[in-house]
Amino acid sequence: MTTMKQIAQRVGVSVSTVSLVLNDRDGGRVKPHIAQRVRDAAEEMGYQPNALARSLRTNRTHIVGFISVEVATTPYAGRIIQGAQDALSELGYLLITVNGDDDKAVEGEIRALKRYGVDGFLYSAMSNRVVDVPESLCSFPLVLVDATDAENRFPSVEPDEFRIGYDATTRLIEAGCGHIAYIGCLQPMIAQTGRAEGYRQALADHGMRFDERLQCDVLNNGTALRAVEELYDAQRPDGFFCFNDARAWYVYETAARRGLTVGRDMSVVGVDNHRVFAETFSPQLTTIELPHYEMGYWAANRLVAAIGDRGVDEAQWPRMTAPLPPLDATSPAKVHCTLIEKESVRGGR
Structure with a gap:
């Protein structure tokens, strides 16, 4: 095992200098070019700090x-x-x-x-x-x-939940969508509040009126699919911002049952970049990746x-x-x- 003493002998400095450098306490105490030589030597010689000794010394x-x-x-x-x-x-x-x-x-x-x-x-x-x-x-x-x-x-x-809703809705507007629905989450969550606010603000900033009939907050169940189908049949949105990729499935299924094609007849943006959904949907789902x-x-x-x-x-x-x-x-x-x-x-x- 390589020791600080061996490194000091290799570089031609004191053990205390090596200790300062390898414990990141060399700033203002050791000249930068010498500190770099110590670090280079430690790496070349395979130096490994003694974690137990360091913890006892530094608490x-x-x-x-x-x-x-x-x-x-x-x-x-x-x-x-x-x-x-x-x-x-x-x-x-x-x-x-x-x-x-x-x-x-x-x-x-x-x-x-x-x-x-x-x-x-x-x-x-x-x-x-x-x-x-x-x-x-x-x-x-x-x-x-x-x-x-x-x-x-x-x-x-x-995550910046507001910007998620704002950016997703803006992307749909930029794609030419003029009647954009939000498929949200029925549970009270920070994400739901922020994304819904971002959706509404993006509409307002682009001169589009928010219509509560185009917001459909659902859970993950069969009732949710029926709610999305009813929204589509009543309002005919051409764009959908979905709270997450899982809820985007309801839009894909709604389109398939009506002989429509996502990406051509309607546009969809999800959230998560969940591999199961975002990579297996056809066409593949445009989505906002959570960080x-x-x-x-x-x-x-x-x-x-x-x-x-x-x-x-x-x-x-x-x-x-x-x-x-x-x-x-x-x-x-x-x-x-x-x-x-x-x-x-x-x-x-």
Whole structure:
């Protein structure tokens, strides 16, 4: 195992200089060209820091706990967790993920993570929602992912739900649609409120009147299909903005039963970029991709900045599908989601 002493001998500097550089405490203390030589030598010699010794010295374990409330059982969890894990790995941290489906289970997982001496927590619930943060987390550095705490005490990140509705509706207007329906969600959710508001504002900004007969809020069941069919037969919309890709299926089915073709006779935009729906529908569904990876990545960086034992350089962030908000953005930080052009909008790909 390569030691700091061996690196110091290779570069011709003191062990204390090597220690400063490899613990990211060289700023203003070690000349940049010497610090780079130390890092290059450490990489060439295969140096691996002793995590236990470092934690004893710094009182940091460099472990982060990810508390998932029903998230780990959803198809999107992997992207949130992967984004967080990639960011933390780049920053020298280890991520431990646990899941709980009720308050008792969550408290048990929090106690277990505390026994590991985690430096901070990421906390996420299924779908964008307001949550009551467990009191046992409040004394730790904490960032919420795809959630906002009721009192807005902690930094958080979520999709820009308003822009989702606005951008989807605007795309349909740009495609020449003049009678646009919104197939929404019957459940009260942040996403439903924001997307419906974005839909209405886009209509207003383009000189089009909102007609409540063109908004149909449904659940995922047979009744929903009948409601969409009734809306189409009564109003004959030429464009549909759907709360998610699953609800876009009702529009596709409605069109098929009437001998119509999506992308020619009507245009459709969904939300999620859910692989099962967005890639298997024919024609393929134009959709707005939710930024699960981006939210996980941003939240992890924000947490490390809050822990405070090292700086976070936003200029080094990789390019992603959706641009990330700055770390000092007002909470909840909102990610402007990206519209993925496929085949379900007239004049599309």
